Amino acid sequence: xxxRYDAVTTNEVNFDGLVGPNHNxxxxxxxxxxxxxxxxxxxxxxxxxxxGLQKIRWMMQRGVRQGVLPPQVRPDFRLLYRLGYRGEPxxxxxxxxxxxxxxxxxACSASSMxxxxxxxxxxxxxTDDQKLNITxxxxxxxxxRSIEVGATEALLRYVFSDTRYxxxxxxxxxxxxxxxxxAANHMRIGGCGNAIHVLVYxxxxxxxxxxxxxxxxxxxxxxxxxxxxxxxxxxxxVVLVQQTPHAIDSGxxxxxxxxxxxxxxxxxxxxxxxxxxxxxxxxxxxSGGQIQIINIEExxxxxxxxxxxxxxxxxxxxxxxxxxxxxxxxxxxxxSAVFDYVEKSLRAQAGLSEIEYLDLDQSMKNGGxxxxxxxRINLAETEMKAMKGNLIVDLKTIAELxxxxxxxxxxxxxxAMLSDWNVVRSMLSAIEKIYEILELPESxxxxxxx
Numbered sequence: 464x465x466x467r468y469d470a471v472t473t474n475e476v477n478f479d480g481l482v483g484p485n486h487n488x489x490x491x492x493x494x495x496x497x498x499x500x501x502x503x504x505x506x507x508x509x510x511x512x513x514x515g516l517q518k519i520r521w522m523m524q525r526g527v528r529q530g531v532l533p534p535q536v537r538p539d540f541r542l543l544y545r546l547g548y549r550g551e552p553x554x555x556x557x558x559x560x561x562x563x564x565x566x567x568x569x570a571c572s573a574s575s576m577x578x579x580x581x582x583x584x585x586x587x588x589x590t591d592d593q594k595l596n597i598t599x600x601x602x603x604x605x606x607x608r609s610i611e612v613g614a615t616e617a618l619l620r621y622v623f624s625d626t627r628y629x630x631x632x633x634x635x636x637x638x639x640x641x642x643x644x645x646a647a648n649h650m651r652i653g654g655c656g657n658a659i660h661v662l663v664y665x666x667x668x669x670x671x672x673x674x675x676x677x678x679x680x681x682x683x684x685x686x687x688x689x690x691x692x693x694x695x696x697x698x699x700x701v702v703l704v705q706q707t708p709h710a711i712d713s714g715x716x717x718x719x720x721x722x723x724x725x726x727x728x729x730x731x732x733x734x735x736x737x738x739x740x741x742x743x744x745x746x747x748x749x750s751g752g753q754i755q756i757i758n759i760e761e762x763x764x765x766x767x768x769x770x771x772x773x774x775x776x777x778x779x780x781x782x783x784x785x786x787x788x789x790x791x792x793x794x795x796x797x798x799s800a801v802f803d804y805v806e807k808s809l810r811a812q813a814g815l816s817e818i819e820y821l822d823l824d825q826s827m828k829n830g831g832x833x834x835x836x837x838x839r840i841n842l843a844e845t846e847m848k849a850m851k852g853n854l855i856v857d858l859k860t861i862a863e864l865x866x867x868x869x870x871x872x873x874x875x876x877x878x879a880m881l882s883d884w885n886v887v888r889s890m891l892s893a894i895e896k897i898y899e900i901l902e903l904p905e906s907x908x909x910x911x912x913x
Contacts, residue, residue, distance in 0.1 A: 483534030511825030526783025776832030
């Protein structure tokens with residue numbers, strides 16, 4: 464492929480979701496094995512947030528530009544009000560927890576930390592209108608995730624409000640045939656102006672009976688097609704591919720649990736996609752043979768090992784010296800087969816100059832690894848300057864966020880504790896402080912406060 468025009472140079476910025484003070488193990492995500500296995504266990508919001516900030520520090524030390532997206536207000540009082548609860552905050556919390564504990568858990572979910580599901584992004588050098596296009600995901604597959612959409616869209620519309628450079632599209636209508644899970648099912652492979660956008664879906668609503676039996680697929684074909692159109696990606700640069708039903712039933716709820724990409728590199732498991740050989744051949748043809756594909760076979764790493772260790776939910780980034788670095792969760796280090804493959808095979812095949820295993824246990828136990836915590840956005844320098852807020856952070860900002868976490872975040876938390884208004888009020892203070900540090904207006908918070 465050749466570039467459509469002389470593209471402006473962009474830099475990949477990783478916007479990580481800051482773990483919220485309400486981080487808890489509700490086990491609400493069907494098909495997410497780690498989430499289900501740790502349901503109702505005691506969590507540590509303070510440790511979770513510090514682990515996430517340590518990940519950001521690691522990236523920044525290697526010259527990777529980092530952004531932060533703030534946590535959302537939880538419990539979600541708007542949801543509780545819509546369910547008919549009325550009165551002072553303490554009364555609402557107590558009654559909801561007592562009468563409908565499962566719905567209360569949904570209102571308290573910490574899942575907004577996984578901003579890989581927040582939206583699908585196409586950089587300006589790839590789009591027909593030469594603007595950065597963002598489509599917030601509707602996340603309708605689960606109640607606890609669907610309630611994120613309002614705050615996510617409001618934040619994105621504020622930060623990327625300069626219409627000279629940005630277009631924030633509305634989320635897709637909240638109906639099952641248009642179920643959209645965001646960037647976790649999107650891979651951008653290649654350089655500016657000629658990148659291939661791979662959109663991965665789980666089911667085609669026009670087909671009566673999905674082949675997967677154990678867990679429902681989350682991303683629909685129609686949603687992926689619509690997002691590609693909304694984001695103004697030329698049809699010649701879009702590839703649609705289906706997840707294998709077997710992978711979904713094995714705990715691959717999003718594509719980023721079974722495949723990862725960076726620049727012109729694609730790493731995937733050989734059971735990731737339907738008609739995988741044809742799909743990979745098509746990528747090579749479209750790219751003119753410019754994509755490096757590492758197809759990990761079942762005999763090398765089993766699907767079960769890949770899901771358990773979250774190998775494919777790792778991040779590969781380009782350091783400031785041009786070398787490639789890979790960040791993996793410590794679960795990959797603990798699994799001897801995965802560790803041996805990474806160190807002896809993947810290092811050489813991918814040309815990795817640095818491999819690091821980072822402790823993200825708090826997020827991992829809730830079902831999200833390194834890649835779940837970040838939304839990649841390619842931005843030109845002029846676009847970065849046009850953003851509102853202080854979301855692209857430096858070490859000083861990270862230190863300020865760490866101070867808030869140390870002061871306001873609970874060391875341990877259970878769902879029952881979230882029915883105490885005094886606990887919740889302290890959490891809201893933390894979020895208000897975070898908004899101040901990130902230079903975001905209070906008006907973004909007001910609609911979600913009790």
